[in-house]
Amino acid sequence: MENNATSPLIVDIPATQLIPNAANPRKTVGDVTELAASIKAQGLQQQLLVTPAGQDTDGKPLYRIVIGHRRYQACIKAGMTMIPCTVRHLTDREEREIMLIENTQRADLTPIEEADGYQGLLDLGASIDELADKTGRSTSFVRRRIKIAGIPQATRAKAKDFSQLTLSQLDALAEFSDDPKTQARLAEKAESNDWRWELENARDHKRMNQWRRAADEYITANHLHAIKVKNLWTGMEGYGATHAPNTSKPFAESWEEYLRHGGDPASIILTTADSGYGWAEPAAPKDTEENTKETERLKAIAAKERERKAKVREYTATSNRLRREWIRTHSTEWTGQQMRDAIQTLARLETIGTGTYLPTGLDANQRDQMITAYNQISGKPLPDEKKNPKEGLYHLDTPANLNELRRRADKPGQELRQLTLVMLARQEARITPETWDGTGYGTNLKTTAIYYQALAWLGHQPSTNEQQALAGNLTATKDNDQQ
The missing domain is CATH 3.90.1530.30 (Conserved hypothetical protein from pyrococcus furiosus pfu- 392566-001, ParB domain)
Incomplete structure (x- = not known):
C-alpha cells in the first residue's frame, strides 16, 4: 500500500x-x-x-x-x-x-461508522471479499454492515442520536430499505419505550403485505367472487357473518380448509380498503319480514363489537409476545434485589389479590399456559412442550416438567431467578383478551397493573400502547354491553 x-x-x-x-x-x-x-x-x-x-x-x-x-x-x-x-x-x-483497519482493530468504531467505512471503500472499487480479508472479518459480517450503510441520511436524521443505536436496531432499520416511511418512523422511535412495539407492528405489516399479495394472486387465479366493502365485520344483505382467515397460514390454505369442512363454494370473498380479508356464505331465506331499521342498528352494533374484539385479540397476542421476549432477553441481567422486589409484588397478587375474594390457583388449562409461558420466557423448554393425547399427555404439568423445574431451582445461584420466572409465567398464563376488554374473571386491569409493577422492578418499561391498554382503552363500551 x-x-x-x-x-x-x-x-x-x-x-x-x-x-x-x-x-x-x-x-x-x-x-x-x-x-x-x-x-x-x-x-x-x-x-x-x-x-x-x-x-x-x-x-x-x-x-x-x-x-x-x-x-x-x-x-x-x-x-x-x-x-x-x-x-x-x-x-x-x-x-x-488504513483508517478502517486501524479503527476496527482497536474496536473504536460504532456499527454505523464501520458500515459507512466499508461502503466508502466499495465506492472506490474494493470488493466484499477484499474488505473481509483486509479487516479479518467474514464476508457475511461485511455484507451485514453494508446493508446497514444503506440507511439514508434522511432516516438517520430522524433519530435523536443515530450513532448510538445498537447493531440489532440498525439491522432492524435495514430490513425496511424498500419502505422509507416505515424506516423513518422506526428511527424516530429507536430510543423510546415504543421501539419494540413499533418494530413488531412494522414487521407484521410487512408480513401481511406479502400475505395479501399471495391472497390476491390466488383469488384471481381461481376466479373467486370478490368485492370491496367498507367494513369487514358489517353483515351483508343475504349473507351470514364474516369468516376471517388465519393469517398465520396462507389465504389459500384457509379457504381450502373451509371448503373441506363443508363450506359453501358460493361464499363471497370480502376485502376492505385497509386490506382486511374474509368471506361470507349465503344466508338461508327468512320466512318473516324484519324491522329493517332495527335489524341494521343491531347489525352495526354487532359489527363494531366484532371489530373491537379482533383488535383486542391482536393487541393481546402482540403484547404477550413482546413481554415474554423482553423477559427472556433480560432475565440474566436481573440483580438479586430486583428479583426480590418483583417476587414481593407477585406474591401479593398470588396471595392477597385485589378483589372481593382471595385469589384462587390456576386451573388445568391455565397450568398448561403457565408451562408454555415459562418455556417462552426462559428460553430453555421443559421436556414436555406440547400436549399429546395420543401418548396420554393431556396436560403439561407432568412429573418430567415439575422435576426439571425443581432441578433448575436447585442449581447454585439459580433459585431466585427460577422462582421469579415461574411466578412471572403464572401471571402470563392468566392474561387473555378478556383481561384487556374488562370481561375477564380473576385477572383484570387492576391485577394486570400490579403485574406490570413487578415487571418494572425488573427494568421493563411499558410502551405507549400498553399504557393506554392498562388505562382501559380496550374495554367494552356501554353500547357493546347492551347487546
Whole structure:
C-alpha cells in the first residue's frame, strides 16, 4: 500500500498544517483530557500517519491525517505547535483502508461508522471479499454492515442520536430499505419505550403485505367472487357473518380448509380498503319480514363489537409476545434485589389479590399456559412442550416438567431467578383478551397493573400502547354491553 517511489518520512509538522480526514470512519474522538495531560508530561509516544494534501492559500504544504485523529486533538489541547508525523503518499483507497483497519482493530468504531467505512471503500472499487480479508472479518459480517450503510441520511436524521443505536436496531432499520416511511418512523422511535412495539407492528405489516399479495394472486387465479366493502365485520344483505382467515397460514390454505369442512363454494370473498380479508356464505331465506331499521342498528352494533374484539385479540397476542421476549432477553441481567422486589409484588397478587375474594390457583388449562409461558420466557423448554393425547399427555404439568423445574431451582445461584420466572409465567398464563376488554374473571386491569409493577422492578418499561391498554382503552363500551 506504500508508494515505493517515496520512502516514509518522519518529520515535525506545524499543527496548523495538519487537517482532519473527512473520510475517517470514526466521527468523534471523545474526551482527550487525560491523553493531553499524558502528552504534556511525557511527550507524544507514537507519531501520526499523514499524507500530502496540497497547499494552503499561502503556499504552505498541507497534510491530511490518516491515523491519529485523537492524538492530534490531544496534542492541540496540550499546547503543542509542532507534531511528529510519518508522511506517506497514499491513494484515496489506501487511506480509507488504513483508517478502517486501524479503527476496527482497536474496536473504536460504532456499527454505523464501520458500515459507512466499508461502503466508502466499495465506492472506490474494493470488493466484499477484499474488505473481509483486509479487516479479518467474514464476508457475511461485511455484507451485514453494508446493508446497514444503506440507511439514508434522511432516516438517520430522524433519530435523536443515530450513532448510538445498537447493531440489532440498525439491522432492524435495514430490513425496511424498500419502505422509507416505515424506516423513518422506526428511527424516530429507536430510543423510546415504543421501539419494540413499533418494530413488531412494522414487521407484521410487512408480513401481511406479502400475505395479501399471495391472497390476491390466488383469488384471481381461481376466479373467486370478490368485492370491496367498507367494513369487514358489517353483515351483508343475504349473507351470514364474516369468516376471517388465519393469517398465520396462507389465504389459500384457509379457504381450502373451509371448503373441506363443508363450506359453501358460493361464499363471497370480502376485502376492505385497509386490506382486511374474509368471506361470507349465503344466508338461508327468512320466512318473516324484519324491522329493517332495527335489524341494521343491531347489525352495526354487532359489527363494531366484532371489530373491537379482533383488535383486542391482536393487541393481546402482540403484547404477550413482546413481554415474554423482553423477559427472556433480560432475565440474566436481573440483580438479586430486583428479583426480590418483583417476587414481593407477585406474591401479593398470588396471595392477597385485589378483589372481593382471595385469589384462587390456576386451573388445568391455565397450568398448561403457565408451562408454555415459562418455556417462552426462559428460553430453555421443559421436556414436555406440547400436549399429546395420543401418548396420554393431556396436560403439561407432568412429573418430567415439575422435576426439571425443581432441578433448575436447585442449581447454585439459580433459585431466585427460577422462582421469579415461574411466578412471572403464572401471571402470563392468566392474561387473555378478556383481561384487556374488562370481561375477564380473576385477572383484570387492576391485577394486570400490579403485574406490570413487578415487571418494572425488573427494568421493563411499558410502551405507549400498553399504557393506554392498562388505562382501559380496550374495554367494552356501554353500547357493546347492551347487546
